[in-house]
Amino acid sequence: MKTLRNPFYLMAGIYLLLAAIALAARVLVMAGVLSSFPGLGWMSIHLLTIGVGVQAILGSLPALVATRFGGKQPGIGMTWVLWLLVNVSFGLLLYSMAVGLSMLAAGAAGGIFIAIILMLTVMLQRNEPVKVGTQAVLRLYIAGPLFFLVGIVMAISMLLNWPAPGQFLGLLEAHVHANVWGFLGLVVAGFLLDHLPVYVGQPLRWPGLASITTWLLIIGGVGLVAGPWMAIIPLTLLGLIVYVVGTALLLINLMSVILASRSWTPNLAHLIVAYLWMVVPAFVAPISLLLTGNLPTDRVQEAAITGLVTGWILQIVIGAFPLRFRELRHNTTGRDGWWFSVVVLSIGVLAIWLSAFTPDFASSELFTVPGYILIVCGWLPPLSIILKRLLGDGSASVQA
Numbered sequence: 032m033k034t035l036r037n038p039f040y041l042m043a044g045i046y047l048l049l050a051a052i053a054l055a056a057r058v059l060v061m062a063g064v065l066s067s068f069p070g071l072g073w074m075s076i077h078l079l080t081i082g083v084g085v086q087a088i089l090g091s092l093p094a095l096v097a098t099r100f101g102g103k104q105p106g107i108g109m110t111w112v113l114w115l116l117v118n119v120s121f122g123l124l125l126y127s128m129a130v131g132l133s134m135l136a137a138g139a140a141g142g143i144f145i146a147i148i149l150m151l152t153v154m155l156q157r158n159e160p161v162k163v164g165t166q167a168v169l170r171l172y173i174a175g176p177l178f179f180l181v182g183i184v185m186a187i188s189m190l191l192n193w194p195a196p197g198q199f200l201g202l203l204e205a206h207v208h209a210n211v212w213g214f215l216g217l218v219v220a221g222f223l224l225d226h227l228p229v230y231v232g233q234p235l236r237w238p239g240l241a242s243i244t245t246w247l248l249i250i251g252g253v254g255l256v257a258g259p260w261m262a263i264i265p266l267t268l269l270g271l272i273v274y275v276v277g278t279a280l281l282l283i284n285l286m287s288v289i290l291a292s293r294s295w296t297p298n299l300a301h302l303i304v305a306y307l308w309m310v311v312p313a314f315v316a317p318i319s320l321l322l323t324g325n326l327p328t329d330r331v332q333e334a335a336i337t338g339l340v341t342g343w344i345l346q347i348v349i350g351a352f353p354l355r356f357r358e359l360r361h362n363t364t365g366r367d368g369w370w371f372s373v374v375v376l377s378i379g380v381l382a383i384w385l386s387a388f389t390p391d392f393a394s395s396e397l398f399t400v401p402g403y404i405l406i407v408c409g410w411l412p413p414l415s416i417i418l419k420r421l422l423g424d425g426s427a428s429v430q431a
Contacts, residue, residue, distance in 0.1 A: 038114045039090025044421040046082030047348065051410050053078055054341075058403045061396060070129035076340050077128075081121055081143070083348055084215050085179075089113055089150060091355060092172060092218065096154045099225065100169050103156040109149070116146040137190040144183045147176050167241040171221030174249050178213025181256060182206050197262035204259035204267075211339050212274060213252040216309070219347050220248060220281055223302065227285055230354055231292035231299075240280050247277025275313050282306055297368025301350030304373060308342025308380055311335075330395065334387035341406050342380035349413040356420050372409040379405030
């Protein structure tokens with residue numbers, strides 16, 4: 032049996048570092064210390080979503096499905112094909128978005144699309160029937176990448192100016208919802224339902240809720256993607272309500288496991304707090320509609336995207352990556368996060384949200400700049416541990 036360091040995990044760690052640098056660069060630009068350069072805002076977001084998120088999922092999901100559900104793991108050859116396809120495509124995407132080459136960016140997005148298709152093809156090659164009681168998690172593991180394929184199509188539509196009933200803004204909203212609440216949201220929910228009970232040594236208190244939760248998240252995600260694309264606001268709101276109910280059931284199950292174990296740690300707190308920041312936009316959007324009759328303003332939308340990326344995705348990465356490492360290292364002991372990071376990151380995200388409701392742009396920067404600084408400060412301690420574990424002991428490996 033040959034082993035090698037998991038190349039996806041290594042790239043996820045590198046992109047996590049680059050994303051922190053990009054966010055620090057945004058702070059310096061806002062403070063007037065550094066001149067702005069094209070694509071910085073887009074880069075700081077997508078280094079986390081496509082860079083870290085996609086790398087971590089490609090590095091984990093095929094092996095998780097193979098181990099848990101009797102599927103087939105990709106061999107070393109397929110692993111490197113997927114790795115090269117995703118990373119070359121993402122490199123081209125970063126370059127083309129910075130210089131404004133839409134056709135090249137669309138082609139690069141197509142490369143990532145092909146990689147996800149290949150990953151799904153491998154995952155669906157199972158050697159034995161799925162066991163009763165495990166279908167709910169597998170459902171999320173399959174549906175998540177399907178949402179990502181839709182999100183990529185929405186991105187290509189924006190790049191190539193393909194028509195849509197919801198026009199550009201509808202495409203943008205559908206793209207964000209498909210990638211964040213669909214792809215990442217479903218895969219992370221499946222991972223936590225499947226692995227958090229093992230991690231803390233307690234079973235799910237309400238296992239019957241798992242199947243209901245998965246269907247609510249998937250159906251809600253469909254509404255959140257189809258509604259903006261079709262410009263049907265009631266469908267978007269209905270999808271939002273269904274998704275939030277599914278998220279609430281998920282949190283109830285996860286919290287019951289953690290409370291029963293009495294093993295609160297900073298990394299577990301990151302996972303729970305992340306979901307609180309995930310649902311904040313779910314309440315801001317309908318409240319804005321009810322009070323003003325309009326969808327949220329550009330500043331609110333920007334805060335929502337930043338809040339999702341740094342409040343939810345970043346904290347999920349910080350909390351779940353060490354959990355996965357411990358599985359690979361057979362649950363050996365080690366530092367389980369910093370309460371400093373839990374508190375400082377949340378204060379930083381709160382500041383970003385407050386900036387969206389200030390009367391003018393100048394006053395909003397009084398919250399935005401300190402908010403980003405706090406996020407970077409909270410980011411650094413867990414980043415150092417993740418990089419140390421990736422580069423130090425070689426435990427994050429793949430086999431063929």
